Amino acid sequence: MSSEERPLAQHWVATAPGGPDSWEFVEERLAAPGHGEVTIRVHASGVNPADAKHVASGGSGLEFPVPIGYEVSGVLSAVGPDTRIGSGAAAIGDEVIAFRVRGGYATAVTVPAEKVFAKPSTLTHPEAANLLLVGTTAAEMLAVxxxxxxETVLLHGASGAVGVSVLQQARLRGIRVIGTASTDRFDEVRRFGGEPVRYGPGLADRVREVSAGPVAAALDAVGxxxxxxxxxELVADRRRIVTIAALGRAEAEGIQAIAGSMPASARFRDEVRSELIALAQNGDLVVPVARTFPLDEARQAHRVLATGHPGGKLALIP
Incomplete structure (x- = not known):
């Protein structure tokens, strides 16, 4: 296929270090998939804080321009020669999701086939596009x-995206979760099996009152x-405290920190993908979506995300 015959795709890129307001929405010819690759016509792109943090400082040896977006849901529009996706055989027209890819904020994207899985039929495209980044993060927090x-565990940020996934996965395992939230989000915590407590001064005493016993572990999703x-104060063994946001405090206090950029975290999250997809397919793992935005409004989506209280996941729709 000549370059003129390759389809055009629109996508967001960071051309230099900086936040979403400095990103550019461009149109380019899409690379045809080679062996071990597939092209996805994107129906929804998941919106995550990591999408912006990754390029904000320009560190970690980044070479600009950098395509934005780590996870998508859509339909296969091309499959490379002799290629299978992560969940098995694939054909043009199959509904799929992809996670830990580059350039998901796009109308179409060509990605490694091993990162692509059959989409759970129980989820809409906006929900499916937001399943795996938060789901694998939550699973790793419980695992480490x-x-x-x-056991009883304390979850900070229980009504947030990662928190809601933790609540669901913990409930399936018979783990009791006391979750911090604002009072107007208590019903959301209860909906997914948690016992809500209000954050703010006096939090430790409120947790003690609710727990009526030892708190075995703590999971920090707020930082x-x-x-x-x-x-x-509440957890005796510091090895059973984990954070995804307070990396400096983790190093200073000797507690665990995890992040998708860490090799051990990346391996775990890749290994748990199929399990989470199966849970979603069975209806045991849902993804609350608060709002969707047109693809060309990615900057606005991140402004809403930056408030810290979007009320659920956000998605971009080409």
């Missing part, structure tokens, strides 16, 4: 703290000093 059936301090 060794949370076990019958505030309060979350770390209360976790340290």
């Amino acid at each position: 703290t060794g949370a076990a059936p019958g 505030t000093d309060e979350a770390v301090d209360v976790s340290l």
